[in-house]
Amino acid sequence: MRLRASDHETTVTARGTRGPAVLLVHSLGVDRRMWDPVLDRLARGRRVFAYDVRGHGSAAGAPLPFTMAAAGADLVAVLDALELDTAHVAGLSLGGAIAQTAAVAAPQRFASLTLMAAPDRPVPEAFEQRARLAETDGMTALVAPTLDRWFTPEALEADTEGVRYARECVASFDPAIWASIWRGYGGLDVYERLRDFPAPVLALAGDADASIPVEGMAAIAGRIGGGAKFEVVAGAPHLQTLERPDEVADALDRFLPAEIDIP
Template sequence: MNRSERGRHEYEGLMGFLPENGLGEVLRTSPQMYETVVEGAFGGALSRPELSRRTRELATIAIVAAAGGAERRLASHVRGALRQGVAPSELLALCEHVAVYAGFPRALDALVVVNEILEEAGIPPQPTLHKVALADHETVVAQKGDSGPTVILSHSLGVDWRMWEPVMERLSHGRRVLAYDMRGHGSAAGAPRPFTMDDTARDLLGVLDAFDADTAHVVGLSMGGGVAQTVAVRAPERVASLALLATTDYPFPAFEDRARSAEADGMEAQIVPTLTRWFTPEALATNPWGVRYARERIRRFHPADWAAAWRAFKGLDVQDRLASLAAPTLVLAGERDASTTPEIMSGIAERIPGSTYQELPGVPHMQTLENPVQVAEALDAFLPADR
């Protein structure tokens, strides 16, 4: 493969179409410039594997945005970044990064271009974020949808509200959907510790109070499912329905081991055992947004918050009271969940009278980050909506 062929191959792999289509005007007006771009750039440095295509597009967007005055080229590379699996939230964060190092005028111009391309691609706007003061700390609540039944989403240990972002758009059709940062997580990192599952339940109810919601459809995944169950048995009058995803109704002995490991070994040591519990080998190999997001959330976690969360989860105490639950309940298991297995999940369903058990084929523990379409479909079918 000569430089021209390598350049054509790399351009098409990056942008999704042949260079003569993307650079047709350049080819027509200056064949020499066309050759320089395709053979010199795409057939040279840009074809080297030391930087992934995704990384190169992020770097290119940052450089072009910082330089300013090349909005057409910036738009082209934003499209290329989306093609390489860069998430909208990553592009928006990149604009914030540019603001720090190149100034707000350049960053704001870049933000306009990014938003235009996201709209062009049919990507829905980001959720609206609200700062909410709870009893002893502040958190952030992401909102999608302004009317209809209120749905509140409680996330897994180790991440934050963005765990729910891949399903929020679908769920917001005819519903008001709220996803918040649990204490010790995300914007609520450093909240008072130690804390208990009862504290996390009061936090969820505090979010509902802040949005004037007397009742809500409560959805929780993993530790978030423990929070949801705790709310359901402590304040059943506030729970219109319950959806339990990849969770447990009793603590595991390993919870204390995970707390101690963070304290002794730090957060880098938590990445491999956690991600291999959460995702399939296929997802870990291809490294999509959900895996990248989860890895960074774990890496940036404060060990004391991590340990406090695991010790709170260790205090989960709901199993003996599940039989009293009257709210409609969906128990959603992943076929390939190695952490909260279908056996564990079906046991929860058996202990909740009238509950519905559903097993998602091929789905691991971190359901919304690896298989959001299947999860959104199941929740959309279960949750009532105004339509």
């Protein structure tokens, strides 16, 4: 479905007809299809929604510059458009940073928060370097190093469906939008600001993540109020859903409530 998110339109994929609402927020450089491998599992007893973040996919035409504040406001606007007072929100990487930004601004809209390979503070030098490389050399120069951060060597060698999808997304990205997103990502401002967050939190780390190691995600979980439940997805790289979908779905299924059929 198409809906309004703040100052632009986006597209939402929906699965499930009953149960608690779950909103999924994807990583930088891809789009809502990143969640496709886990949607059907999560939709058993839940209503699951995945939307395109501003600057990505069907929301590529959103106004620039990209800012974390605007992306966080978009998440709340999507909840409003879906007529959801609250939802269980899960975000991966940039999606997790956006979810944290929205959680700081509007904690009452969260039934729970799941952070998957998601930072709570930026690395400005690295983010600026990725922005400049897109502007000077174009997206072709970014495809290989980006996929190296996102996938295991085994997946890259096998050229899996997930790798092919991610490669297509990055190669077709507008360099100016890519640069604006990375610079906006550098404005992430949630460090130690979720210590009073009232809802349950799950932090998922991949033990093959080249971007955010297990120790880094464990530290992030420890900075959240009350402590987050922490799990490690065996064999998972940065883009967990595209290489270890069953294991990710298992972890989310254990954490997220669902409406159970009663015989």
